[in-house]
Amino acid sequence: MRYNxxxxxxxxxxxxxxxxxxxxxxxxxxxxxxxxxxxxxxxLATAYYLxxxxxxxxxxxxxxxxxxxxxxGRNTTLIRSNYLLEGNQPFYELSMKLxxxxxxxxxxxxxxxxxxxxxxxxxxSQRDAYARRGNAMHLTGSGGVLxxxxxxxxxxxxxxxxxxxxxxxxxxxxxRGGSVRHDAVAWGFARGADMQGVDILQNCEATGFQIEDGTxxxxxxxxxxxxxxxxxxxxxxxxxRVMSMAGMRLPIESHVLQAFVSEGLKPVLPGVIxxxxxxxxxxxxxxxxxxxxxxxxxYNTYAQRGNLPVVEDVTEGGMALMPMIGRARLLRMWGGLMxxxxxxxxxxxxxxxxxxxFNGGWCYGGFKATPASGFCYAHLLANDAPHPVATxxxxxxxxxxxxIDEKGAGPQPNLH
Amino acid sequence: MIINHxxxxxxxxxxxxxxxxxxxxxxxxxxxxxxxxxMYDHVYLRDNPAGIHRELWYHEQGDRSWLxxxxxxxxxxxxxxxxxxxxxxxxxRSR
Numbered sequence: 052m053r054y055n056x057x058x059x060x061x062x063x064x065x066x067x068x069x070x071x072x073x074x075x076x077x078x079x080x081x082x083x084x085x086x087x088x089x090x091x092x093x094x095l096a097t098a099y100y101l102x103x104x105x106x107x108x109x110x111x112x113x114x115x116x117x118x119x120x121x122x123x124g125r126n127t128t129l130i131r132s133n134y135l136l137e138g139n140q141p142f143y144e145l146s147m148k149l150x151x152x153x154x155x156x157x158x159x160x161x162x163x164x165x166x167x168x169x170x171x172x173x174x175x176s177q178r179d180a181y182a183r184r185g186n187a188m189h190l191t192g193s194g195g196v197l198x199x200x201x202x203x204x205x206x207x208x209x210x211x212x213x214x215x216x217x218x219x220x221x222x223x224x225x226x227r228g229g230s231v232r233h234d235a236v237a238w239g240f241a242r243g244a245d246m247q248g249v250d251i252l253q254n255c256e257a258t259g260f261q262i263e264d265g266t267x268x269x270x271x272x273x274x275x276x277x278x279x280x281x282x283x284x285x286x287x288x289x290x291x292r293v294m295s296m297a298g299m300r301l302p303i304e305s306h307v308l309q310a311f312v313s314e315g316l317k318p319v320l321p322g323v324i325x326x327x328x329x330x331x332x333x334x335x336x337x338x339x340x341x342x343x344x345x346x347x348x349x350y351n352t353y354a355q356r357g358n359l360p361v362v363e364d365v366t367e368g369g370m371a372l373m374p375m376i377g378r379a380r381l382l383r384m385w386g387g388l389m390x391x392x393x394x395x396x397x398x399x400x401x402x403x404x405x406x407x408x409f410n411g412g413w414c415y416g417g418f419k420a421t422p423a424s425g426f427c428y429a430h431l432l433a434n435d436a437p438h439p440v441a442t443x444x445x446x447x448x449x450x451x452x453x454x455i456d457e458k459g460a461g462p463q464p465n466l467h
Numbered sequence: 468m469i470i471n472h473x474x475x476x477x478x479x480x481x482x483x484x485x486x487x488x489x490x491x492x493x494x495x496x497x498x499x500x501x502x503x504x505x506m507y508d509h510v511y512l513r514d515n516p517a518g519i520h521r522e523l524w525y526h527e528q529g530d531r532s533w534l535x536x537x538x539x540x541x542x543x544x545x546x547x548x549x550x551x552x553x554x555x556x557x558x559x560r561s562r
Contacts, residue, residue, distance in 0.1 A: 291515030300512040304487065305540070350485045352540045353517040358468055360481040393511050449511040462510050465485060 054158055073238065074245035079252050079274050083111045085432055086270055086279040088257045088293060089286035090114025092123035092233075092418065093410060095240035095251075096425020097285060097432070099157065102247035104426070105433035110249045111279075113272055115256035119237030122288055125387035126418040127310050127342050129323055129334060131168045131228035132193045135184050138443030138455035139396055144191040145440050146423030147227060153422060159239030161231050162337060166322035168228030169203065171210075171372075173217045173328045181223035188225065196224045206321045209375050217328035217371065228323055230334050236421055260297045260407065267297070267407035283408045283432055288388030290411035292353070297404060301411070302393040302449055304464040306347045307386040308415045309357040311365065313379040315339030324372070331368030333376070341379055343369060347389060347415060349465040356386040389415045394454035395467030399427050399437065400446045408432060409446065414467055470536055471548050475529060482528040488513055489521035489535045492555055517541055523551060
């Protein structure tokens with residue numbers, strides 16, 4: 052069923068009895084062309100683009116829980132394309148362009164809201180760095196405006212501009228940045244893939260790979276063996292766990308990132324604001340809650356929950372940036388698992404095992420990448436060649452001395 | 468998390484800086500036959516287990532000792548804490 056104004060009207064007049072489930076719940080077939088492991092945003096986007104843009108429809112997505120139960124339901128929903136380096140920026144700009152056309156493309160309301168992102172700067176050197184980043188953004192047509200203090204005061208009069216230690220001097224503004232309704236992204240991609248015949252297999256955990264003579268022939272699951280010509284792993288957060296079943300060690304550590312949401316407030320934030328003197332970023336959801344976060348906890352974990360020192364650090368950042376946040380009560384907080392890679396950048400690549408492909412290492416930037424990650428992974432799976440904007444996101448880049456290290460922090464995952 | 472320091476007793480994990488897998492203390496020989504592969508493996512690849520993990524913590528806001536902490540990455544439970552120096556010596560190193 053296509054969604055449009057007419058169908059809402061019709062359903063409204065007939066008691067809303069005609070709405071049907073938006074994806075089927077099929078049983079696994081014994082064999083597919085491609086099996087995607089991981090029914091999160093990226094896995095479902097991959098299935099969507101494979102079936103809708105690359106003409107491959109004999110696909111299954113296996114998911115150990117329910118779709119969207121991992122990071123696509125646990126993030127802070129921000130989208131932006133304000134990176135610096137050549138290996139990243141064109142990729143994230145592709146993602147932004149896909150976000151901009153996504154709802155029309157998959158006929159689902161994902162509430163893409165481009166209210167802009169403000170990256171505040173507090174010193175001369177930081178302004179120079181943002182000017183450079185803004186120039187890098189212009190190379191890909193991503194837009195980027197350097198604002199001075201007066202211009203920000205107009206947008207956000209409540210920030211602590213005259214903070215003695217970290218006065219706000221200006222910001223790099225990307226008007227196209229914003230937020231998206233994260234669950235709807237998973238549901239929209241799932242629906243679009245299902246409509247093309249993709250089997251979405253929930254409660255179907257991958258438990259092993261069938262590898263013969265260096266070729267991956269299938270995946271063992273809790274619902275039986277499923278054979279496939281290509282197996283595409285897409286389980287960021289659990290990449291280490293899944294790839295160890297294929298005997299692979301990765302340039303990745305799993306860490307936890309905590310996020311927070313306040314009680315619902317009237318509209319107060321114009322878009323996304325990031326603090327330049329500490330790690331703190333905040334936006335306002337459509338329900339009115341202030342959604343914010345900061346640093347990862349910094350130690351290996353698969354626990355999906357963090358500890359109190361980081362809660363203190365994040366809230367201190369919030370208080371330093373916008374003291375009024377102290378009047379809002381915290382409603383919820385949670386943790387999600389991050390594939391922290393050795394340079395802070397992701398991987399979309401084949402592995403040394405034929406037929407086994409890997410997508411992961413998204414650190415805490417995976418949500419904004421969802422459509423481009425799916426598109427580029429689908430391109431790789433369909434053509435066995437990387438998409439032009441993802442040619443540098445390779446697993447062997449450290450061996451070649453070609454990391455994509457936005458922060459220049461070196462091979463220390465908890466610093467990215 | 469509380470880390471039970473072998474010399475100082477129970478300390479808050481916030482006093483420490485986390486480095487990573489305890490295997491990082493076994494730096495490979497830089498001039499050996501297989502040095503390039505071994506160094507790549509040492510610097511970039513990780514086991515990243517879900518469960519028991521031995522890892523290096525540095526007591527920066529304390530006595531500045533390096534510790535090998537054995538911790539469960541699924542529950543955050545710390546099961547043993549040793550001085551990294553003792554661990555290295557027990558493997559036959561001079562320091």
